[in-house]
Amino acid sequence: MTDRAADTAAAITVAPGVAAQAVTRPPGAPAHGLGSSLAPSDAWAKAQGTHPYTADLWAEGLLWAAVLRSPHPHARIKRIDTAQAAAMPGVRAVITHEDVPGTGGLGRHVADRPALASEVVRYHGEPVAAVAADHPETARLAAAAVVVEYEVLEPLTDPEKAFEAPPVHPDGNLVRHIPLRYGDPSATGEVVVEGLYRVGRQDPAPIGAESGLAVPRPDGGVEVYAAVTDPHTDRDRLAACLGLAAEQVKICVTGVPGSLGDREDLGFQVPLALLAIRTGSPVKLAATREESFLGHAHRHPTLLRYWHHADREGRLVKVEAQLLMDAGAYADDSAEALAAAVSFAAGPYKVRNAVIDGWAVRTNNPPSGYLRGEGAMQVCAAHEGQMDKLAARLGIDPAELRARNVLATGDPLPTGQAVTCPAPVAALLDAVRGAPMPALPKDGPVEEWLLPGGPDGAGDPGAVRRGVGYALGMVHMLRAEGSDEVATATVRVEGTVATVLCSAVESGQGFATLARQIVQDVLGVDEVHVAPVDTDLPPAGPGGRGRHTWVSGGAVERAARMVRTQLLQPLAATFGMSAELLDIADGKITSYDGVLSTTVAEALEGKELWATAQCRPHPTERLNEAGQGDAFVGLSFAAIRAVVDVDVDLGAVRVVEMAVAQDVGRALNPRQIEARIEAGVLQGVGAALTEHLRVVRGMVRRPDLAGYPLPTALDAPDVRVVALLEERDVVAPFGAKAVSAVPVVVSPAAVAAAVRAATGRPVNRLPIRPQSAVGGA
DSSP, X not given: OOOOGGGBOOOEEOOXXXXXXXXXXXXXXXXXXXXXXXXXXXXXXXHHTOSOBGXXXXXXXXXXXXXXXXXXXXXXXXXEEOHHHHTSTTEEEEEOGGGOOSOOOBOSSOOOXXXXXXXXXXXXXXXXXXXXXXXXXXXXXXXXXXXXXXXXXXXXXXXXXXXXXXXXXXXXXXXXXXXXXXXXXXXXXXXXXXXXXXXXOOOOOOSSOOEEEEEEOTTSOEEEEEOOSOHHHHHHHHHHHHTOOGGGEEXXXXXXXXXXXXXXXXXXXXXXXXXXXXXXXXXXXXXXXXXXXXXXXXXXXXXXXXXXXXXXXXXXXXXXXXXXXEEETSOTTHHHHHHHHHHTTTOSBOOSEEEEEEEEEEOXXXXXXXXXXXXXXXXXXXXXXXXXXXXXXXXXXXXHHHHTTBOOTTOBOTTSOBOOSOOOHHHXXXXXXXXXXXXXXXXXXXXXOOBXXXXXXXXXXXXXXXXXXXXXXXXXXXXXXXXOOOEXXXXXXXXXXXXXXXXXXXXXXXXXXXXXXHHHHHHOOSEEEEOOOBTTSOOOOOOOTTHIIIIIHHHHHXXXXXXXXXXXXXXXXXTTOOGGGXXXXXXXXXXXXXXXXXXXXXXXXXXXXXXXXXXXXXXXXXXXXXSOSOOOSEEEEEEEEEEEEXXXXXXXXXXXXXEEEEEOSSOSSHHHHHHHHHHHHHHHHHHHHTOOOOEETTEEOOOSTTTSOOOOTTTOOEEEEEEEEOBOOTTSGGGOOOOSHHHHHHXXXXXXXXXXXXXXXXXXXXXXXXXXXXXXX
């Protein structure tokens, strides 16, 4: 990644007071192709409720599946008796671990989790048995009729005790330890501030609970229809568990109702496929909301202890940190989440010295896994709390203190990796600092002012304090530490209609729309279709971290350019010129000198052109024994200013406004970017104020949407995108960066900073408890 300044574009700035949805491209922006705000092709069907999701699937002779889950967080299985369940009318099959023919395990990165528990259950809700019946209620009753004799064991629920406790898994309690050492570990600053922070267990809480349909194949294999985001990895894991060859298992991706990490789990697919093979009939599973909460992974609860050293001017000298992440019962994504947490523990700031230790440990708590901004979100809450503490100790404005320490292109991370991608952190901070403040309640009509407790808040308006807080944060793009990132795509053009074949899953991140825009841009055709995804296509890898924009989008662009060459070369040869001298714009093909001019439709008439291409970014490396290494392909940054109103008598918090400035590289679809930023901010507000899956002694309490309160429309703040900075990343296709995760990472820290400003309280826990916001001046 070099010479980025040569490809720098100006910021797109929103006029003061304009909400996020009003951001537009400058005059003359294209109506289609890259840079346009092309609407998703499925938007209308989703708005009308006619878009087909997995829960809508049906097949002739359909059976229904149900799963029996452990009522204990830790127990030894003494006996499983399925006789009573199997004898119930309408029951077609009952399976346990004895019916799992393969030796594979579950887990996307570490296959350490059995498909169905055998000797031991390690968390509340772990699958033990499954049933197929001719009616969903019969299946649930039969699952409840399976008799399991447990010897209840003492659960390990405190991650701090995991180091000395007996192992809860054959692989031990320690998943990974990263001891990062950078610069001079003995360096000290004139001023030192210490903080202890806790981040809770956030659930993805998907709009649609998990569901799937499995259909047996004549060759003894199975086809699974499910809303997954990495079908090829799922197929390989599923085949290993089923004892089948990979070609005997096919996964077809059906309507994904968004994905925040909950679509990464294989837990229900193995019993579903086994039941279909066993019965010889299609089998469907539709999880209840409780099963959804118990069945998928959550954000890692994390304990963070920090010491920030600085000089009297507020410039950072050293950051010390100890990070402890609760992986739950199985490893899954925990090693990768820990790497991000340790690498970004100092935040987007210049630090000459760092001593950071991070641990991920197994417990008998529910499994933790991938969720937007994994690792980075937890440490952002802590390092921004430390910056506020340091500013208060030195008597410096919190935003000014951040400005004195911001990272820039060319600076090293504490991992020793140089930041060679655009890092406009100072410009992002300036953008939110300069944005106009929202009106105070006294400046507007009383009926427009929502008290922190709601429209008719119970508190006294005289107890309401307004606070303003700032936060900066960063995420990495693509997977890290040596992961092989590659995607394959095919572009086919017949007449004036183009089709994209790529197994990158559209999960709400906008890949299908982007693929259409790329082909429109390169080939000048308007009608572009994206084919459905299944494992008969070459792999494109998982989504998340902007991966499909970069890797899969890059493969689509390369394939489209190959088709473009096929189209233009014969025309160029006719006129004795190079194809590079021809241009496609506004549906026309023209030469540099104007001699050749024709329409794309005329040039394509009677032709069928296609090409297949791959995209593979430059390699990365695993962090070494000192936490050093070039582990990341690229980075993305954001700054957020939060404005909150706090009732200091009741501890109620209302987020009034979130002003966002984000580093996007290049805005490929401005409206889509704005929507993703707004969604990310709201998810972050939930993590800051309400979202915490309560687990008591390993038992999940109230696994439903009443016990796990999500932000409602009344909780949603005004999200104002004050700047989208387009400083293109020259090694990324199109120069674009990931946009969905970084607002999730930064917004909880910004809300906490604003509550600190309003109350004078430390606010060192997420979500923020009412008692943490009581008693401010």
